[in-house]
Amino acid sequence: MASYRPKSALRDVGKALDLDKTTLDVLAKGTSSWELDLTDDLVTEAGLNKDSLLVKQLRTLTEQLLGFPRHLGQHTGGFVLTSGPLSRLVPIENASMPDRTVIQWDKDDLDLMGLLKVDVLALGMLTALRKTLDLIGQRKGHVFEMQDIPSEDPVTYKMICKADTVGTFQVESRAQMSMLPRHRPQRFYDLVVQVAIVRPGPIQGGSVHPYLERRNGTVPVTYPSPEIEKALGRTLGVPLFQEQCMQLAILCAGFTPGEADGLRRAMAAWRRTGSLNKYEPRIIGGMVDRGYTEDFARNVFEQMKGFSSYGFPESHAASFAILVYASCWAKCHYPAEFLCGLLNSQPMGFYSASQLVQDAQRHQVEVRPPDVLSSEWDCTMENIEHQPAVRLGLRMVDGFKKDVADRIVRARDEAYFESAEELARLAELEHQDMRQLAGADALRSLSGHRRQQVWDAAALRRPPMLLRQAPVDEPVLELRAAPEGEEVTWDYRTLGLTLRSHPMKLLRPKLDERRFVTASQLMRRRNGIAASFCGIVTLRQRPETAKGVVFVSLEDETGNVQVIVWPSVRDAQPKELLRSRLLAVHGQWQRAGDACSLIARKLEDLTPMLGDLETASRDFR
Structure with missing residues (x-):
């Protein structure tokens, strides 16, 4: 269930109070995503009277709406499996997406009823890696798949330790990148730990600094008992995974495996139901009975409460670590193909296309602009026999449609364009299509600099069927090229990035x-x-x-x-x-x-x- 946050609450209340879009844009852009800060200066800037009844209503109603349910969340890969027709067991309704249905129960309801739910995790990086590996295979001249990536590559780990991980899976965030130089992963299991440690669970459970201190040798690794070592030995005596909490409950507090699974479920639901608290006497008492101090037992329980704030299962972290290593290896050894795969998989990840391109350029990857004589819809690789370069695809042009790009590619295969007028005629492009291409500097090979492109495109209209094959012969008006600052501004406006000066x-x-x-x-x-x-x-x-x-x-x-x-x-x-x-x-x-x-x-x-x-x-x- 998605709930109202400051920006969404402000916009919906503003609409209900009949505020215009311009005013709402000023207010929404001026407030943060995490707390409502509708200051007097912001209200005045939006053209409203800070003492008016309207503003008082806006503030009061927005505050009241925060945290309320906004809409039902939908797991794109969640499936409920039953032996008979599902409609006989749970209420079903149509989703907003065509040909998609959802049930009206959440995962806790399903768990209570004993129904089997399977979540198929959809990850953009899976798509990006598949496309990247296909491009690597084209360069190598044979099929190249995940299992062909060399394991434990020292050069890749060296790059990871430097936090040179923009665009990679999981370890690309600010928090992960700040942790990498301190953790310094050297082998695959280190990546498993890296994925799990930068999570609210280990952070709130107080596991991060103790683990780093033990790993770096500033604090000796000790275990209060052989049972603790059995459960926590692989993470230097510090609990990082949900499975370890279950092991501690079994080995140190006398839980049965079934009771430990109940503990796991309670940890997952504690924030909503508070059901973890009922295990506190059992865990602390069980550990004290087995010779542990009450302070130590209470600390263990507090760490379990921390894991209820989203701690990772070890199996989940290991699966993610496979993608971490694969994406880092590709970025390290095939940065051009990696960039191309990422751009063709957008939107995804933390970084915009502009940031990904700039990072690749800092790694000596040549990136070429979109061009109607060279670009496909997707970004493509060029010069793969020597120094590979990435050609930006027409998908990068803001608002451009794939079917229009397909017409350009088909027409280009049949004839060579010598002018923008020929392109428009042979590819049957509309005036708007030509304006978009010119604005994105994609007609450079036909018309020259951007101002000339825009001028040429402005004169082109799709002719009637009778005159569609008739060429237009007019004198050429030559314009001066724009200064670089203007070109950069247009690049960002039409492509969201620039290949010119930053x-x-x-x-x-x-x-x-x-x-x-x-x-x-x-x-x-x-x-x-x-x-x-x-x-x-x-x-x-x-x-x-x-x-x-x-x-x-x-x-x-x-x-x-x-x-x-x-x-x-x-x-x-x-x-x-x-x-x-x-x-x-x-x-x-x-x-x-x-x-x-x-x-x-x-x-x-x-x-x-x-x-x-x-x-x-x-x-x-």
């Missing part, structure tokens, strides 16, 4: 005047030094386990910087934190080995410097 490179002279360092310069700074950095906001995140801390990812022409914003700074400068697209951070550089971050002391909104450039961040809880 916007921050164009702003660098002005930023140098204010002594803002680049990401690459910052990475060479020592721990504890004061620093000022400015970058485009690509991600904001406030995890529930972070006690109000907000993490922000900033990007410039040389790389990315992770910023930590403490609650005091967040509360003092909410507008700068939540609404800036170009954010300057003045603070202290923090590094521990390869784990680096900038601790914010003061924030500054420099968004006006971007002009007409359209950028967007991905904000997560």
Whole structure:
């Protein structure tokens, strides 16, 4: 059951109060995804009177709606299996998707009734890996599949330890990337642990730091008893998996396997039902009876409560670790094919297409722009015999349709286009199609620079059937090319990325005047030094386990910087934190080995410097 959060509650209440879309956009963009902060300044900026009855109703009703059910969630791969017709056992209704039905019960209802539910996990990375491996096979000249990936590759693990994992599976998030240089995975089981340890369960259960301290040798590995070692030996005496909690209950508290499974179910449902509390006397009493201290037993139970906040089963973590290793190996050894597979599988993951392309370029991957004479619908590989390059597909053009791209490819196979007019005529393109291609700079090989493309496309209309094959002979009007800043702005508007200069490179002279360092310069700074950095906001995140801390990812022409914003700074400068697209951070550089971050002391909104450039961040809880 999906519940109302600040932005969704604000928009729905605003619609009910008949606020126009422009006003709602200002209000929604000015508030965070994790808490309602409808300030007087924001209300005034939206053109509303902060003391009006309308605003009072908006604030009150939005507050009341938070947490209420908004709509039914649907597991895309959830199946209920029965021996007879399902409709005789549970109520069924039509889903919003055509030819899809859902039952009206949730998983707890099914469990109570003893019905079998199977969840087939849909992962975008499975699609991306399949496409990547197909491309690797084309380059090698034979079929290449998952089982052909070499195991325990040292070069891949070296890349992982550096947190060079943008675009990979699971270990691409900010939290995972900050953990990798400290954990330093060296073998497959380390990846199993890595997947499981950056979860609310181990974090709230207090398992993360003890595990890292034992792994790094700063704290000796000890076990209070042989039973504890049997259950926790593979994770250095620290519980990280649900199965280990069950083992502890059996070996140390006298649970039967059936009772331990009941404990597992209670852990999964504790946040909703509180049923885990009934096991507290049994666990603590059972451990005390077997010679453990009450403090130790109580600590074990608190860790189990922590696991109820989404701890991973070991089997699940191991399955995920297979995809972690496969995606990291592909990124390490075949970065061009990996980028191509990712772009053809969007939307997925933490990163936008722009960030994925920039990361690939920093790994010396050549990326070529979309072009009507070369591009397919999907992104493709070129020059695979020598230095592979990625050709962006027409799917990257904002709003462009696949059937139109297919017509271009078919017409191109039958005849060579010598002009934009021939392309429009032979591929039967509409005026809107040509405008989209010109705006995305995809007619360059036919019309030259973008301004010329837009001019040529503006004059083209689909002729009537009688004149469809008749060429149009008109004198050519030659226009001047646009400056690079205008080209970059259009790239972002039509493709969501640019292969020209990064916007921050164009702003660098002005930023140098204010002594803002680049990401690459910052990475060479020592721990504890004061620093000022400015970058485009690509991600904001406030995890529930972070006690109000907000993490922000900033990007410039040389790389990315992770910023930590403490609650005091967040509360003092909410507008700068939540609404800036170009954010300057003045603070202290923090590094521990390869784990680096900038601790914010003061924030500054420099968004006006971007002009007409359209950028967007991905904000997560």
